[in-house]
Amino acid sequence: MEDLKILDYEESMLNEMMQLFYDTVHTVNARDYRKEQLNSWAPLHTDKRFWQQRLKKNICKVAFINEVMVGFTELEDGHVDTMYVHKDFQRKKVAANLIDEILQIAEERNYRVLTTEASITAKPFFEAYGFRVTQVKKKLFNGKDFTNFKMIKDLSLC
16 A cells, blocks of 8 residues: 555644545435435535544544545544545555554553444445444434444454
8 A cells, every 4th residue: 555644633624524524425325325415424514523522522533645635543441433435446445454553552552342334335344343233223323314334343253
């Protein structure tokens, strides 16, 4: 892979992360969700204060290739809360490197399991990394219905 670096989140990265989030949801996830769902999930004007607070309290790793932000992920007490990869860097092992980083942190912290709530789009990725579906969830988010998958990975099997 080109010069991939994974760094800890810094507040100066927020604007670029919000653009990556918006672009990823509205392009990559567009094959699995309706336009009104995408707009609800990633509105044009995102609540930056909400994101600042969550990114400060969680473990957040940000991937760069040749100084370009290409993805980010969050870990909150054993829960993989986000995993977004730049629309132009899909299938280039960015998510694989980010999940490897999360797995390393989980091992260092002696977590027994990791959980996530994967989108329809992300489900195959997490399955490839040993997560299994424990529940298909229907939930209302910002007034729109969504299907996602509660998933778990037993780290004692690694």
